[in-house]
Amino acid sequence: MIRVNSNFLDYIQLLEQGNHKTIIQEKEVEAGGVILSQRTKVFSVFVVKSGLAKCFLTEDTGVDFIQEFFGAGEVFGELEVLNNDFSFCTIQAVSKLSYFKIAKKDFLKLLKEDAKFNRLVLQLMATKIRYTALRHSYNQSHALEDKVKRLLKEYPKLLRTISKSDVANYLGISVRSLNRVLKAI
């Protein structure tokens, strides 16, 4: 649900303080601000420094599906940069967000020249795949009530941080269903 990656954040901050000052920009955006839009070209890779962002796709049906909430250390844009694709999702700040921005060519250069960076990126991508796969599977094979219970157990203060419609979009259900289950629990 809310993903973080402190290893990666640490390393980025190390690079920033070291001899890579120039290639790692620091930026900020208010809640609601969009950092990356679906179906646009991606020229940079981003790393969350602090705050919370949501990563979602808007389907042709008009429904938003939230892939993931990104907290400190989470990376986005790397997939598109690696495969030279358009962005497949929109990244929007849920709360005030500070983040690092690394230009495509610098990111690719780091990957080539910095073995530790390379390894961290491989691991972070492996984690993303595993996480997404497990979530997808769980979602498909469990009842709504189980999904909601699990989420609340893992993030007790979820509903104070994230709006109901976002939570519903994350679970792939309607707000009405979410309300019914919440009441029943």
Next chain:
Amino acid sequence: MIRVNSNFLDYIQLLEQGNHKTIIQEKEVEAGGVILSQRTKVFSVFVVKSGLAKCFLTEDTGVDFIQEFFGAGEVFGELEVLNNDFSFCTIQAVSKLSYFKIAKKDFLKLLKEDAKFNRLVLQLMATKIRYTALRHSYNQSHALEDKVKRLLKEYPKLLRTISKSDVANYLGISVRSLNRVLKAI
């Protein structure tokens, strides 16, 4: 649905014919054979040479959810090797399968020493993430009928290759529902 990666397969075969003969083993298994089991340690990375395998998770409810069907050039085991995790899914041959097997240490060595290999792995992982995310999103936000129609349009001879229960497990629905929709189309 049925994924392939001819770039990667080509490169692996190139390595095999070059000076990496010793680290790339070729193996075979009959339909139904299990190459990797859920929740076991993973000591190698595998690449499909020919044939078809399914990658699925068994949930605590007893339901199988099929992540993906792997065709020529698809890779598995790499996530676990990178993060030193247990396998999160089972890989089972759907038809007679030939595949390459690369020991963990050799895979990691290749990643370090062969820049092209490294890049191909990064790209393949990026593709996996994108693909999984799009599928998850589509699944959550479209009606059953749309899902089935899309699948049949993309793979007209699907039902001659893959059993109904596998197709249903891939879609995360019951066989009954699949049948109903198929009849209605």
Next chain:
DNA sequence: CGCGTAATTGAAAAGTATCAACACTGGTGG
């Protein structure tokens, strides 16, 4: 206070699963 956004709820409609029975196919042995 008054406005706009978010949250809540009930009732009806639509979508899916479960279960149990039946059909079809290919293979086996008498």
Next chain:
DNA sequence: CCACCAGTGTTGATACTTTTCAATTACGCG
């Protein structure tokens, strides 16, 4: 050649789950 079996596919009836729609209510903020 037939009877039988196991695996796979098909179907109807029914119950359950989730969405949709529309109407209210609650809440934060200028």
